[in-house]
Amino acid sequence: MHVTSADSQLRWKLSGEDVTVALRKRMSDWLFALQADMGNYSFNADRRIDVAGAVFSTNQQDIKTRTYGVGVNTAYNMDHWKLSAGLRYNNVSQDAF
Numbered sequence: 001m002h003v004t005s006a007d008s009q010l011r012w013k014l015s016g017e018d019v020t021v022a023l024r025k026r027m028s029d030w031l032f033a034l035q036a037d038m039g040n041y042s043f044n045a046d047r048r049i050d051v052a053g054a055v056f057s058t059n060q061q062d063i064k065t066r067t068y069g070v071g072v073n074t075a076y077n078m079d080h081w082k083l084s085a086g087l088r089y090n091n092v093s094q095d096a097f
Contacts, residue, residue, distance in 0.1 A: 016041030016065075031075040033086075038068040065094040 018039035025032045043063050049056045073086035 014041060014043040016043075018067075029077040031073075031077075033071075033073040033075075035071040035073075035088075036069070039066070041065040041067075060096055063094065063096045065092065067092050 016039060018037065020035065020037040022033065022035045024034075041064070043065070045058070045060045045063065047056075047058045067090065069088065069090035071086060071088035073084065075082055075084040
C-alpha cells in the first residue's frame with residue numbers, strides 16, 4: 001500500500017495470521033454467543049514526512065503485533081423486537097510505532 005498526501009508518504013507491508021472461534025446456543029427465544037480470537041502480525045513501514053521543507057524519514061522492519069479478544073452476547077426475541085446486549089474485550093500489543 002502507498003499513501004500520499006501533499007506533505008507525507010507512507011509505505012507498508014503486512015503479513016500474519018488470525019484465528020477466531022465462535023459458539024452460539026439458541027434456547028427458545030434466547031440466543032447466547034461467545035467469541036474468542038487471536039492474531040499475530042508482522043509489518044514493515046517506511047515513512048517520509050515533509051514539514052515546511054524539513055524532511056523526516058523513518059524505516060522500521062519486522063514490527064511485531066499480537067492481539068487477542070473475547071466477547072459475550074445475549075439476545076431475546078420479543079415478537080417484532082429483539083433485545084440484545086454484549087460485552088467485548090480486545091488487547092493489542094505492538095513492539096514499535
